[in-house]
Amino acid sequence: MAAPRPTRQFPDQPLPPPGPRATTVSRPGGRSSSVRRRVLDAVRTHLAEHGYDALSVDAVADRSGVHRTTVYRRWRDVGGLLADALTEAIDDTWSPTDTGTLDGDLHAVNREVYAALTAEPPVTAALIAASFRSEQAAAALRSFWADRYDRCAAIVHRAVDRREIPAGTDPRRLLVAATAPLYHELLLLRTLPDPRLAEQAAHATATAARAGAFTD
Amino acid sequence: MAAPRPTRQFPDQPLPPPGPRATTVSRPGGRSSSVRRRVLDAVRTHLAEHGYDALSVDAVADRSGVHRTTVYRRWRDVGGLLADALTEAIDDTWSPTDTGTLDGDLHAVNREVYAALTAEPPVTAALIAASFRSEQAAAALRSFWADRYDRCAAIVHRAVDRREIPAGTDPRRLLVAATAPLYHELLLLRTLPDPRLAEQAAHATATAARAGAFTD
DNA sequence: ATGCTATCGCAACACTTGTTGCGTTAAGCC
DNA sequence: GGCTTAACGCAACAAGTGTTGCGATAGCAT
Known part of the structure; x- marks a missing residue:
């Protein structure tokens, strides 16, 4: 016979858009x-x-x-704050550096991932932790990663063009294979950070890719 | 001049061991x-x-x-509860299934990881989420994973013995490479679960291992 | 200037979480 | 049986978190 507990919410607005609000549009009374x-x-x-x-x-x-x-x-909550701060901080001009080889390109990306995950204070880790509790933070992170993986597909296309890896290689699978070990070690297993991680994961993935492990 | 805020704690006991308490030892008054x-x-x-x-x-x-x-x-907190529940639920007799090939062994392990991460209700995901907020939960998870990776090293040793992969292959790096993509996709990127993930990651890792990508 | 109104500030509240001191209870031992 | 004592129950508190109604205000329009 427990009361349904009405899960109270603010009824005032229909969850206002926390995203960048148009500054020139009519918003009387808005500050x-x-x-x-x-x-x-x-x-x-x-x-x-x-x-x-x-x-x-x-x-x-x-x-x-x-x-x-x-x-x-x-x-709404801390996750919403972090989500908004993230979307504002995103660099829209980012693109993966072109080193001339698949190994080098993946290594460069992994160095950035490594730096983000070992940064002090750990803002990236904070955002990921928040994504487990806030749907807003989770959505912001998903869209951020989707964008980054899309841009990184260029790495794979370049490698295909150089005949380094077979055509038909799935960019996403390759990129996840390259970066996932970093997240796993630094975020989940929490081993003491080893900078060689970035290079090792990049090299192993490039090796597998050359052998055609990421084609259907 | 802010008050130091003494971070209050229970002084009664020196953080009692939440682990399995010896039942026959003298504990007067204990229930x-x-x-x-x-x-x-x-x-x-x-x-x-x-x-x-x-x-x-x-x-x-x-x-x-x-x-x-x-x-x-x-x-102490929810993390402590989950940590204790985990250590109690651990199967001490677990060992990786022997399929006869590296691909098969890694695939078998990955199927278990996949099942754990997609289970309903998501207790594994819950524990991982808790590990970001509770040091007890984090420690319990670390020791659980350390134990599992140790046992899984047998997979790598068997493959070396079969001359499938070169001696000097680092078991941990190989195993992390095989399993990390599952955690990354299902837990972080939160793509809709695809059972082929287990096989794809296993195969790519085995390919890289055969090419000697996990030796120093 | 004046009015309109979405947004904001404010006070007050309810619920959750974490903590403390102290009295009570039950397990083990004689 | 009774004694000892760690573990437990209880009430009460303190702080943090989330919500509400309402009145005030700043930005925009005319």
Whole structure:
């Protein structure tokens, strides 16, 4: 006979878009652009200074000078804040460096992954941890990774063009094989970071690719 | 001039061992073995029925009939509960199945990993999520994985003995390369589960191993 | 300038989580 | 049987987290 517990939510707005709001469009009474900037700045600085564990909606609100209620209304939870901060921080001009060989290209990508996963403070790890609790953070991460893997497909195409690996090689499978060991070791198994990881995973994957292991 | 915030903890006991307590040793006044069984049963059933998000110390306490305070004292948090439930559920007799080929052995292991990661309810995913917030859960997972990778080294040794792959192949690197793509796709990238993942990752890794990609 | 209104600030609340001191209970030992 | 003592139950508290209604305000339009 337990009460249904109505899972309360803010009824005011239909979950307002936390994404970049058009600044020139008609929004009478809106102060949102200024608020958003202050909040997102607070997220970044607080994350850098005190880490993920200390990141709460209240802490961000206090630091930004924006009221708790406003942050809860627009971002819902910490995951929403991180998601918005991520999408804003994305570099739209990013592309994988061209070293001339598949080994080299994969190694270059893996060095970036390695750097991101061992960065201090661990913002990437924080975002991934948050993605297990917040659908917003999970969605933001998925779209970020989808974009990066799409761009990295160029690496595979270049290798095919050089006749280094067979045509019909699946870019995604190859790229996941190359990068996944880094995430696994550094994030899940939590072994002490070894910079050779990046090169070893890149080399093993390139070897498998040359043998045609990523074609159907 | 902010107050140091003394990070309060229970002073009663020096963090009691949540592990299996010797039942025959002198523990005057202790009712611990019965309590532990009731609590761990509650963790399992509650996890199975309501999932990880609904798993809280209070929920487990209510269900088990054991008082909140007792659970907090002995297990500290949800991560501690999951860690204890995991170590109790571990099958000490597990060993990798011998199929006769490296491809087959890796495929068999990967099928188990795949099954664990796609199980409903997602207890493995729950444990991994918890490991980002609880040091106890993280430690339990690390030791579990360390044990499994040690046992799986037999796969690599068998392949070396069969002259399938070169001697000097690093078992751990090989095994991580084989399994990591599953964790990455199913847990992080969260693509819709594809059973072929297990076979593809196994085959690609075996190919790389035959080419000597996992030797120094 | 004046009005409109979405957004924000504010106070107050409810629920969850974690902690403490202290009295009570049950397991083991004589 | 009674004694000892770690483990437990209990009430009460403290802090963090999430929610609500309502009044105030800033940005835009006219």
